[in-house]
Amino acid sequence: MVEIENLYFTYANYQRVLENVSFSVPTGQIVAVLGANGAGKTTLLKLIAGLMKPDNNLEIKIDEKTPQQMTGKISYISEAGTYFNDLTPKAYGDFLQDFFLSFDRPYFDMLLEFFHLEERPVKKMSKGQRAKVEIAAGMAKRTPYIIMDEPFVGKDMFTRQDFMQALSGTLSGEETIFITTHEISEIENFVDRVIILKENTIAVDITMDDLRQEGKTIQELMKDIIGYQENGFYTYLDKIE
Numbered sequence: 001m002v003e004i005e006n007l008y009f010t011y012a013n014y015q016r017v018l019e020n021v022s023f024s025v026p027t028g029q030i031v032a033v034l035g036a037n038g039a040g041k042t043t044l045l046k047l048i049a050g051l052m053k054p055d056n057n058l059e060i061k062i063d064e065k066t067p068q069q070m071t072g073k074i075s076y077i078s079e080a081g082t083y084f085n086d087l088t089p090k091a092y093g094d095f096l097q098d099f100f101l102s103f104d105r106p107y108f109d110m111l112l113e114f115f116h117l118e119e120r121p122v123k124k125m126s127k128g129q130r131a132k133v134e135i136a137a138g139m140a141k142r143t144p145y146i147i148m149d150e151p152f153v154g155k156d157m158f159t160r161q162d163f164m165q166a167l168s169g170t171l172s173g174e175e176t177i178f179i180t181t182h183e184i185s186e187i188e189n190f191v192d193r194v195i196i197l198k199e200n201t202i203a204v205d206i207t208m209d210d211l212r213q214e215g216k217t218i219q220e221l222m223k224d225i226i227g228y229q230e231n232g233f234y235t236y237l238d239k240i241e
């Protein structure tokens with residue numbers, strides 16, 4: 001269970017990105033953290049993953065512990081990648097096997113094969129191939145907490161489908177997952193709950209059951225909350241002319 005209570009986060013340049021953020025997520029829930037560019041999604045996910053600390057370090061508790069005390073139980077899958085550029089996928093697997101007690105080596109090797117990844121240093125791979133190494137590693141860690149920051153970036157349509165299949169086919173249902181993405185349609189049928197960040201805090205926190213009951217899609221909800229204006233650029237041009 002993840003409990004976040006009155007979370008504030010300020011970057012070193014004094015830019016406050018999150019304030020008064022509170023929510024709790026029960027074990028096994030899949031949560032989409034959404035919002036416009038710069039809303040603070042990556043910041044929130046990094047805080048939950050323990051890669052940065054909140055202004056007051058007691059604001060995030062995962063199973064009653066700080067995120068830093070949960071190292072090894074959280075898998076952080078991001079566009080930037082957590083692999084080492086000089087290692088081949090299998091050498092990276094060797095490293096992870098030593099580091100993560102729960103690392104599922106046969107599953108990792110199976111995913112490398114499924115994604116047709118060759119044995120060459122990650123730095124010599126394409127962006128999409130690197131992303132596949134990142135996903136294979138992240139999923140084979142078999143951690144109870146999975147945090148995915150833009151897992152679809154740089155992936156072609158088929159890879160995105162393969163990824164969702166591999167993900168859905170792997171989960172035990174016990175994993176608690178946070179995912180942020182701008183590819184809303186990819187996650188509509190995957191997540192249980194949507195949290196939308198706006199102006200440094202939570203603008204909406206709703207379960208998919210409630211959203212469906214309201215007869216809305218995530219996309220429609222986003223439009224309502226973020227207030228996307230159709231033809232906004234032309235309106236802007238009209239204004240400055």
Ligand SMILES: Nc1ncnc2c1ncn2[C@@H]1O[C@H](COP(=O)(O)OP(=O)(O)OP(=O)(O)O)[C@@H](O)[C@H]1O
Nearest residue numbers: 011013015017035036037038039040041042043044
């Ligand atoms: N290292 C940093 N130092 C200072 N400010 C930062 C830093 N990283 C991000 N920010 C600022 O914090 C705010 C939130 O950034 P964040 O990356 O969390 O947003 P996001 O919602 O993930 O955006 P996007 O959808 O564009 O990826 C932005 O205004 C950004 O400029």
